[in-house]
Amino acid sequence: MSRLHITNGDATVDLMQRGGIHERIVPWRDVLHEGPLPQGLDLDAMSRERARYIADSGWADYRTWATLTSPDPVPVEHLIKEDTVALPFLKASLKRHLQQFPSSDNGLARTEKHLMEAAAAGHAAPGPDLRLGAGAGRSPLHG
Secondary structure, three states: OOOOOEEEOOOOOOHHHHHHOOOOOEOOOOOOOOOOOOOOOOOHHHHHHHHEEEEEEEOEEEEEHHHHHHHOOOOHHHHHOOOOOOOHHEEEHHHHHOOOOOOOOOOOOOHHHHHHHHHHHHOOOOHHHHHHHHOOOOOOOOO
């Protein structure tokens, strides 16, 4: 019997394949922790349900996507000032996203700064201390 593996995005697909999983892997490119996930739906029905939720949330437009993928932080700052009550975690996520832009103080993103601090403290390879540093604070970066 063949299995279907559904991942939260593309990040683990290659690792799973290199790890010996050769069954079908579907990278689900959706924020699965937001909105409905009804049980018992096939892939097409689930896709329609999720698309309906995303469209109804009002955040599935091109402008929002362009803002999140822009190399310029200014559109993100503008989006933070808008009413995001329909997506209660969006403001905090956008603020954390802004921390990944180069700092005006030292030119480093938050994660890069933590990597440099870990290296300066003598950590030669990623480990628990580095993960703690990268995830320090209220909004760690996952991904």
